[in-house]
Amino acid sequence: MLNDISKQKWSFTITPVRLILIAISLAGFALIAYRLITGLGIVTNMNDEWPWGFWIAFDVMCGVALAGGGYATAFLIYVLRIDCLKPVARGAMLTSLIGYLLVAVGLLLDVGQWFNFWRPFVSWGHSSVLFEVFLCITAYTVVQILEFGEIFTERVGKKYHNFFKKIMPALIIIGIMIPTMHQASLGALYLMMDGKLYPLWWSPIIFLFFLMSSFFVGPAMVVVESSLASKAFGHKIETGVLKKLVRIGGWVMLAYLVIKVCDLIARGKIGYLTDGNIESYLFIAEIVIGIIIPLIICFSRLANNRAWLAVFGVLTNLGLIFNRLNVVVTGMARNAGSLYLPAISEVIISLSLVAIGALVYLFVCENFPVLGKETHKYAN
Amino acid sequence: MSKGVLVDLTKCIGCGSCYVACKLYNENKWSDKAPVNGKAAKLADENWTVVKEYNISRDNCNALRFVKKQCFHCEHPSCASACFTSALRKTEEGVIVYRSNLCVGCRYCMVACPFEIPKFEWGKAFPVVTKCMMCYFRVINNEKPSCVSVCPTQVMQYGDRDELLVEAKLRIDSNSAYIKHIYGENEAGGTNWLYLSDVPFAQLGFKTDISDKPAAAYTSRYMSLTPILGAAWGLVLTGIYFINKYRKKNAAEKQMKANDSEGGNNA
Ligand code: SF4
Numbered sequence: 001m002l003n004d005i006s007k008q009k010w011s012f013t014i015t016p017v018r019l020i021l022i023a024i025s026l027a028g029f030a031l032i033a034y035r036l037i038t039g040l041g042i043v044t045n046m047n048d049e050w051p052w053g054f055w056i057a058f059d060v061m062c063g064v065a066l067a068g069g070g071y072a073t074a075f076l077i078y079v080l081r082i083d084c085l086k087p088v089a090r091g092a093m094l095t096s097l098i099g100y101l102l103v104a105v106g107l108l109l110d111v112g113q114w115f116n117f118w119r120p121f122v123s124w125g126h127s128s129v130l131f132e133v134f135l136c137i138t139a140y141t142v143v144q145i146l147e148f149g150e151i152f153t154e155r156v157g158k159k160y161h162n163f164f165k166k167i168m169p170a171l172i173i174i175g176i177m178i179p180t181m182h183q184a185s186l187g188a189l190y191l192m193m194d195g196k197l198y199p200l201w202w203s204p205i206i207f208l209f210f211l212m213s214s215f216f217v218g219p220a221m222v223v224v225e226s227s228l229a230s231k232a233f234g235h236k237i238e239t240g241v242l243k244k245l246v247r248i249g250g251w252v253m254l255a256y257l258v259i260k261v262c263d264l265i266a267r268g269k270i271g272y273l274t275d276g277n278i279e280s281y282l283f284i285a286e287i288v289i290g291i292i293i294p295l296i297i298c299f300s301r302l303a304n305n306r307a308w309l310a311v312f313g314v315l316t317n318l319g320l321i322f323n324r325l326n327v328v329v330t331g332m333a334r335n336a337g338s339l340y341l342p343a344i345s346e347v348i349i350s351l352s353l354v355a356i357g358a359l360v361y362l363f364v365c366e367n368f369p370v371l372g373k374e375t376h377k378y379a380n
Numbered sequence: 381m382s383k384g385v386l387v388d389l390t391k392c393i394g395c396g397s398c399y400v401a402c403k404l405y406n407e408n409k410w411s412d413k414a415p416v417n418g419k420a421a422k423l424a425d426e427n428w429t430v431v432k433e434y435n436i437s438r439d440n441c442n443a444l445r446f447v448k449k450q451c452f453h454c455e456h457p458s459c460a461s462a463c464f465t466s467a468l469r470k471t472e473e474g475v476i477v478y479r480s481n482l483c484v485g486c487r488y489c490m491v492a493c494p495f496e497i498p499k500f501e502w503g504k505a506f507p508v509v510t511k512c513m514m515c516y517f518r519v520i521n522n523e524k525p526s527c528v529s530v531c532p533t534q535v536m537q538y539g540d541r542d543e544l545l546v547e548a549k550l551r552i553d554s555n556s557a558y559i560k561h562i563y564g565e566n567e568a569g570g571t572n573w574l575y576l577s578d579v580p581f582a583q584l585g586f587k588t589d590i591s592d593k594p595a596a597a598y599t600s601r602y603m604s605l606t607p608i609l610g611a612a613w614g615l616v617l618t619g620i621y622f623i624n625k626y627r628k629k630n631a632a633e634k635q636m637k638a639n640d641s642e643g644g645n646n647a
Pocket residue numbers: 451452453454457458459460476492493494495496497498511
């Protein structure tokens with residue numbers, strides 16, 4: 001196996017889908033250049049009432065959460081040792097790595113003084129949750145690049161392969177610990193928005209909701225990814241494995257729902273649900289689409305069916321995106337006193353990041369033993 | 381000892397001297413987009429202070445009120461505790477200062493400020509945040525902030541926050557025209573700029589639903605707990621990792637032994 005991979009030529013097949021992805025990426029590059037030259041005011045719809053917009057909501061909040069599949073599966077496979085999940089390990093961890101790299105790019109585009117990005121390393125704002133998020137995300141990206149080193153050196157720089165084999169267990173543990181912290185901290189960023197974020201979303205334990213949702217979206221992401229990958233590479237993961245993964249996610253999801261309801265009751269805010277305003281509808285929609293329907297699929301006999309599992313995956317992902325957009329955008333609207341809709345160019349730039357990520361994923365899968373191989377062999 | 385300013389809105393005639401002084405001292409340009417006075421007055425990157433006009437009805441007749449706006453210089457500033465590079469920082473004098481050379485431009489401070497004070501240079505390629513810094517270099521030289529020093533009707537009184545509070549209480553107790561509330565005494569955990577008014581604050585664009593608990597309190601508790609919880613979680617992970625690893629190994633060995641002995645019996 002090792003040998004044929006290293007003899008194989010570098011390849012990148014061009015298909016219509018890939019051409020579209022390339023086109024979106026190029027459009028994105030042009031807009032990114034424009035943004036870097038002119039600043040944020042012209043390219044985006046952000047303003048003083050809306051200092052954070054679509055990029056923070058989608059590129060950063062959703063990006064990091066959706067990339068949570070990496071740490072979630074690593075936890076299940078390497079720590080809890082649910083061996084049958086091994087076939088999904090490398091794919092999930094690769095998606096996660098690409099996800100974080102894109103988040104980094106998204107963040108650099110969003111901040112005003114991007115060349116100053118290293119400042120927090122030397123000028124510590126240690127009271128800031130963002131400081132922790134920043135350190136953790138940087139550290140985790142480095143850890144993930146090292147983890148990928150194990151795959152990479154099967155083909156390039158083979159003499160270092162043994163080194164990567166050795167450090168793998170440590171990387172895996174650090175690579176679960178750090179994301180657990182910053183997934184929660186992304187939610188904790190909003191602890192400060194007491195009175196600004198609409199009470200349906202603000203909670204003194206919002207960090208717990210962010211952490212739990214980033215965990216259960218992991219299986220959902222793996223399911224979606226594996227159905228896409230099975231189309232593109234003919235690499236099929238058994239339905240039984242996926243079902244087991246989905247069920248684990250389902251339990252966390254159920255706990256999330258229960259805690260969410262209890263939290264609303266305990267804070268005396270459950271009545272906001274029946275206010276009939278736009279926030280209440282969006283909140284209910286978020287819970288029904290992203291939690292309740294997936295839960296029904298997950299714990300009924302539908303879970304034996306591959307197509308329904310894919311539905312579970314798509315809905316859970318959408319629900320999570322919906323939730324993060326609600327926290328960053330909708331939930332802040334009443335306080336901002338004005339409406340915010342992202343500019344077309346904001347959306348195109350975000351989509352182009354996704355497109356670039358997809359292209360990189362496809363390239364890596366075609367050229368490195370990601371999907372064919374059972375697992376990070378040496379992490380065991 | 382925190383320095384502060386007591387603003388008595390009943391005395392303001394809306395002349396605008398304060399924002400002129402502010403523009404001159406801080407070398408900020410005048411912009412057409414964001415007016416510094418009138419009903420549409422708006423804080424902006426170039427406007428660190430504005431005087432906003434309010435039409436209110438009182439005892440069945442209309443009246444005008446003017447509200448000077450700027451950073452409140454909080455006792456527990458959300459902006460500073462949000463800033464991950466310490467570009468925003470509270471000084472000994474209680475002034476919240478900003479150093480643009482440290483700023484990354486993430487705008488978390490803007491999202492975090494309960495009064496929406498920090499503004500951003502949206503029109504620039506390399507934008508920074510801006511806000512009132514209470515003329516910090518005047519304050520450390522024992523001078524009043526520019527705006528305070530030019531006001532012809534002495535709307536603003538500069539001094540130690542504690543003394544200003546005493547003075548404010550004296551004023552509202554001795555004159556029934558005042559609303560019995562000192563805005564800034566407890567809002568967001570207390571601010572160094574304090575306001576008195578004869579018109580309910582809500583009618584003058586003040587946010588009246590601001591919690592007395594400073595938002596920074598939530599995050600400081602969170603931040604003091606995370607390193608401990610994170611480290612504990614790391615240990616737990618390592619523990620489970622090795623336990624499961626050896627359990628696995630033992631199981632595999634047992635399996636092998638069982639296989640061996642089976643093989644032996646058969647032979
Ligand atoms: S009013 Fe806002 S900007 Fe001013 S010190 Fe308080 S939190 Fe910071």
